[in-house]
Amino acid sequence: MCGIVGIYGNDDVFKDIYQGLLAIQHRGQDSAGIITYDDRFHIKKGNGLVRDIFTAENVQRLKGNIGIGHTRYPTIGGGRGEDAQPFIVNSPFGIIMAHNGNVINYAQLKKILFDKYHRLLNSDNDVEVILNIFAQELVEQKTKSLKPQNVYKAVEGVFKKVRGSYSVIAYIAEQGIVAFRDPYGIKPLAYGKRDDGLLPSYAIASESVSLNIMNFSYIKNVEAGQVIFIDKNRRLYTQKLANCPHRPCLFEWVYFARPDSFIDNVNVYDCRVNLGRLLADEIKKHNLKIDVVVPVPDSARDAAIEIARKLNLKYREALVKNRYIGRTFIMPDDQARKSSVRQKLNPITSEFEGKNILLVDDSIVRGNTSRAIIQLVRECGAKKVYFAVYSPPLRYPCVYGIDMQTKTEFVARNANLDQIAKKIGADKVIYQSLESLKKAVRLGNKKLTDFCGACFDGVYPTGDVTPEILKAIEKERKLVHDSQLELNI
Numbered sequence: 001m002c003g004i005v006g007i008y009g010n011d012d013v014f015k016d017i018y019q020g021l022l023a024i025q026h027r028g029q030d031s032a033g034i035i036t037y038d039d040r041f042h043i044k045k046g047n048g049l050v051r052d053i054f055t056a057e058n059v060q061r062l063k064g065n066i067g068i069g070h071t072r073y074p075t076i077g078g079g080r081g082e083d084a085q086p087f088i089v090n091s092p093f094g095i096i097m098a099h100n101g102n103v104i105n106y107a108q109l110k111k112i113l114f115d116k117y118h119r120l121l122n123s124d125n126d127v128e129v130i131l132n133i134f135a136q137e138l139v140e141q142k143t144k145s146l147k148p149q150n151v152y153k154a155v156e157g158v159f160k161k162v163r164g165s166y167s168v169i170a171y172i173a174e175q176g177i178v179a180f181r182d183p184y185g186i187k188p189l190a191y192g193k194r195d196d197g198l199l200p201s202y203a204i205a206s207e208s209v210s211l212n213i214m215n216f217s218y219i220k221n222v223e224a225g226q227v228i229f230i231d232k233n234r235r236l237y238t239q240k241l242a243n244c245p246h247r248p249c250l251f252e253w254v255y256f257a258r259p260d261s262f263i264d265n266v267n268v269y270d271c272r273v274n275l276g277r278l279l280a281d282e283i284k285k286h287n288l289k290i291d292v293v294v295p296v297p298d299s300a301r302d303a304a305i306e307i308a309r310k311l312n313l314k315y316r317e318a319l320v321k322n323r324y325i326g327r328t329f330i331m332p333d334d335q336a337r338k339s340s341v342r343q344k345l346n347p348i349t350s351e352f353e354g355k356n357i358l359l360v361d362d363s364i365v366r367g368n369t370s371r372a373i374i375q376l377v378r379e380c381g382a383k384k385v386y387f388a389v390y391s392p393p394l395r396y397p398c399v400y401g402i403d404m405q406t407k408t409e410f411v412a413r414n415a416n417l418d419q420i421a422k423k424i425g426a427d428k429v430i431y432q433s434l435e436s437l438k439k440a441v442r443l444g445n446k447k448l449t450d451f452c453g454a455c456f457d458g459v460y461p462t463g464d465v466t467p468e469i470l471k472a473i474e475k476e477r478k479l480v481h482d483s484q485l486e487l488n489i
């Protein structure tokens with residue numbers, strides 16, 4: 001999961017891109033980069049948070065009315081400085097590109113690019129593969145001035161070769177800005193317009209909240225398999241190039257996206273409230289005696305409030321999160337993980353003492369964090385601890401850019417509900433069904449007929465996820481985890 005922002009504007013765009021990236025910092029805190037263009041490219045990239053990488057000096061230096069920004073969450077590639085996006089190629093024209101997603105045939109394409117086209121890729125970042133394939137497709141058209149058809153043809157070439165999920169923004173020097181979403185539209189992408197000069201300004205971003213904050217309106221989604229091209233005269237062209245079923249990532253509404261964003265026209269906050277309501281129906285069936293509903297902060301709050309309202313129960317924010325602790329370094333053993341949870345969350349003991357507690361969370365991955373939280377609540381004197389999760393059990397790895405652990409580490413893998421409850425130390429675990437999750441999203445947009453829910457049911461929309469690919473991705477993930485940081489999902 002990463003965040004991308006691109007602008008073709010009337011004035012210098014650095015400040016807008018900076019604001020747009022800050023709005024989607026939750027999509028990746030590993031590294032960030034901005035490249036702008038006036039009559040040449042101006043580049044600044046680095047490891048860390050957006051606010052720490054860009055300084056007042058960058059405002060002076062990153063000139064130009066066109067630019068692309070990226071905030072990174074490491075998937076393919078280990079998060080080294082040279083893996084920070086956007087990437088650049090000098091030929092043809094000079095092209096910059098950033099993406100959100102994961103290319104699953106990355107290794108084969110990297111080899112083909114070298115063997116067949118003598119293009120040496122200098123990083124482990126999969127956007128470099130997309131960029132070089134796109135550039136090669138343009139080279140082969142041998143044109144000095146690009147028309148929309150040239151751009152469509154190049155994107156078609158990308159669609160034919162690149163497997164996986166990718167939402168992409170690129171700028172081709174003196175030609176125009178391009179954005180496209182993979183044929184299944186797994187990762188989100190939206191664009192908007194701002195009337196602030198003789199010609200309109202356009203912006204494209206991973207989440208609508210970036211466009212809101214940069215004052216862009218008339219917001220639309222880039223559709224699955226669609227390309228948009230804004231040429232040097234600021235004319236906007238759009239074309240649908242693939243007709244695969246749209247399969248957006250369900251986890252965007254569960255956890256990734258900001259509640260104030262719209263993903264494919266579904267408000268994330270409303271969806272989480274709906275998820276709470278549907279989960280309350282499921283909880284009711286168990287006839288539990290619950291004294292108080294407590295969310296695991298922060299993402300579970302919206303659903304937990306609705307559960308308490310629907311079940312007519314007391315709601316208390318009795319786990320207090322320290323917002324100033326960032327991600328925690330990998331904790332090699334369970335004891336160390338427990339202390340990391342302890343640093344992040346502090347309980348209000350009186351809210352738990354002698355009571356039956358319903359904890360609400362968005363998901364359970366390995367179960368270590370849930371186990372540590374449940375233990376914390378028990379140490380406060382809780383009588384019973386029930387654990388309700390407003391997404392279904394996670395059982396399969398995501399190959400589309402979300403760094404979940406390998407399949408053997410999922411607490412729900414090969415386990416029934418009683419076994420999961422035992423593993424995390426709960427008196428009962430209640431999950432949302434996959435059907436209810438889909439229903440909650442569809443309540444916001446009836447046109448969404450199907451989704452990617454592969455981490456729940458193992459059905460990968462791109463259909464070509466072989467055991468070898470899974471193995472290679474798991475190996476890559478293990479390297480990232482062993483050498484770097486624990487990601488907090």
Ligand code: SF4
Nearest residue numbers: 249250398452454455
């Ligand atoms: S596998 Fe899960 S997290 Fe990955 S894209 Fe699909 S729904 Fe999203």
